[in-house]
Amino acid sequence: MTGAPEAEPARHRSPGFALIIVLWTLVLLAFITAHLAGSGRVELRIAGNLASNSVAGAAADGAVWRAVFELLESDPNKRWPPDGSLHRFMVGDSRVVVRVYDEDARINPNFASPGLLAALLAVTGSAPETASRLAAAIGVWVGKAGTASKPQALTAAYDGRGYAPPGEPLETLGELRRINGMSPRIFAAIRPHLSLFAPAVPDAAYADPVVKAAIAAIAGPQAARAAPASRRSDMLTARIVANAEGPGNARATRTAIVRVIPKSGFYAVLAWNSEGDG
Secondary structure, eight states, rough: TTTHHHHHHHHHHHHHHHHHHHHHHHHHHHHHHHHHHHHHHHHHHHHHHHHHHHHHHHHHHHHHHHHHHHHHHTTTTTOOOOHHHHHEEETEEEEEEEEEEGGGBBOOOSSSHHHHHHHHHHHHTHHHHHHHHHHHHHHHHHOOTTTTOOOOOHHHHGGTTTTOOOSSSSSSSGGGGGGGTHHHHHHHHHGGGGGSSSSEEEEEEOHHHHHHHHHHHHOOGHHHHHHOOOHHHHHHHEEEEEEEEEEOOOOOEEEEEEEEETTOOOOOOOOEEEOOOO
């Protein structure tokens, strides 16, 4: 009988303890619910962004094909010129801006003469001695005629690097970074004026001012105004740059290099690059 009074308080405490457990459980459930709701909103936003980016990307893709169609126009007066002018239109709900450039107006390091390469390097800021040395090093790297023997003075600098000039044409312009003496600054300066799809002698009609200056430096101002060979043959290699801006500020860029012959309706896609930065 002496133990009975001690058990009574325990029965009074148990409902309060249970209430505390219930309250903490409700708090925990509320926290979990809020977390799940927040995660759901984030996932919905991510899904929405992906959908918007896909729409913008599809619009940019469509704009490239629209440009190809315009370049195949049989009437030269209606055909889009490869002069970099702006073409604005809508693709669905996306605003699109397209530019078309003459790829033949760039300099091809695989085929250009050492003199033209040296002139390009010089007009983009390299000292004359540096320009001549780098032009010769590029010739050794790509195995141009007259440099196939890989002069020891130009190849010795690669000792210890684990590679040497391959003596073969470049597969990507990025390979130029591996050439001895090619600094990031020099590469960044010449990169916008190069193309592996251009001819040995660039067409000057639509060339940018830097390329025109390089041509004029070795062949005179008259050569920089010469009629482009690609127009004489009715074949054009064009760089198409399409920027699309869709709903939700989604943006997409497509850059394609295509070769077209309007008279025959022939076209070939030589390169296609998808970017998100414009």
